Amino acid sequence: MAESGDRFVHDITVRWSDCDPANIAYTGRIPNFALEAIDAWWAAKIGIDWFELNLDRNTGTPFVKLSMEFLSPITPRHTLRCTVRLTKLGRTAMTFAVDGHQDGKASFAGEFVCVAVQADRFKATPLPEDMRLTMESLVDAEG
């Protein structure tokens, strides 16, 4: 059962190196912020990050889709707070909503869909049972 309201927050220090000559984080960096937040969600909520998941459990989660809205420019002046929620859990597919805020203002809203695969064959496969059980308790469909 979904434990309503489960939200994981991952803070990112945006840096000079992330910014382009417009003095804001380059567009191409922003999906990377959101992906970093999802990787951090795995480490915190499932207890295993993408690296260990792939190498130690032979399980990958390649993305099949992503969409993002950029709501206000991102700069190094404030921490970028990224909220991650697992919003859908299928047999092999997972959907994450990732929202970014700086200084109380929405920076971006994104949705990311990935699929569990057997890493050494790149073949869709149900998630390992232990992870799936944990995930079921975390789905936050209400958003």
Place this chain on the structure above:
Amino acid sequence: MAESGDRFVHDITVRWSDCDPANIAYTGRIPNFALEAIDAWWAAKIGIDWFELNLDRNTGTPFVKLSMEFLSPITPRHTLRCTVRLTKLGRTAMTFAVDGHQDGKASFAGEFVCVAVQADRFKATPLPEDMRLTMESLVDAEG
């Protein structure tokens, strides 16, 4: 008037540095490939790249939205051919469709929406007239 079928192809050499331990281009790199293709479209079709557009013409084109579908894994084994089309042109907004192929197979399909701004104020503004005229001749609404 839209000159039907205007398509710009930008080739990218995918490299070792783009790949993660799954031996494929990291998800976070792929929006960057598409953005590079759009920057190359500006240079080829409008005659000015993002850097010059911002610094020399005081015009930025920050993105407000992007969505991508990842259709097959991207590797360094083949050139990544990125097709860029301008599919919508509003008063300040532009929509680009970017599709990537490797070895004849679809790698990704994406849509990117940006808005022209006065660069030093980050304020939406119509595109400079000369660019707008060129763009009108390039819109490929049929896709």
Place this chain on the structure above:
Amino acid sequence: MAESGDRFVHDITVRWSDCDPANIAYTGRIPNFALEAIDAWWAAKIGIDWFELNLDRNTGTPFVKLSMEFLSPITPRHTLRCTVRLTKLGRTAMTFAVDGHQDGKASFAGEFVCVAVQADRFKATPLPEDMRLTMESLVDAEG
């Protein structure tokens, strides 16, 4: 006077996204880790990060030289502890030593030389007096 032994430690979570198909952090990422540690040193020790230094104080610190030795592979399995020391302070030039460790083992050792410039002219200039005084108290020539 140099306060002997001043060392700043900046921790980096190495991620899947940093790694290449050899399952270790890509070489090109490693100078970026060290630079991030230096930017963090500025924020912690001087009270201003590179972004604010450039935009609010019109002072840049472009690098003129760097050298790194890679001592053992870097992976996401352990925190990357980066130690930053200011080892030389000239009229306009600064030298930083940055060392990285994972799990008690040396990962890299690097030296980075930068020069203060007036940001809007890219012209070498002495550091602002307040920063210079703070820096003088931090130089750790013994290494």
Place this chain on the structure above:
Amino acid sequence: MAESGDRFVHDITVRWSDCDPANIAYTGRIPNFALEAIDAWWAAKIGIDWFELNLDRNTGTPFVKLSMEFLSPITPRHTLRCTVRLTKLGRTAMTFAVDGHQDGKASFAGEFVCVAVQADRFKATPLPEDMRLTMESLVDAEG
């Protein structure tokens, strides 16, 4: 025998995405430009890029050392011409000199040392014989 003067040139289009708010390529991008040039050298001169070398020949070339001097700021206004030379060839180690120029002006000069390893064991090993022979003909010690 060294064929004196063998120089490989790899051109890079520097982009908006490579630049920071100082309107020049970010320092952390520059080692990546040089590494890209070395990867391109492998593809052109040895006939195999790093990706294939690792995956198809079980041979990696991790870097053990790099040093770079930054001689003038790099911008998108001119092509970055990177010259790659193999300057030393040991039993397992190789040294590359990579120099970057824009518009006839030196941008950077760098030296990169790597070691051949058996990729699946990360253990130093002599290069495969075919590659070694090709490399011997390419060493340009005079620089």
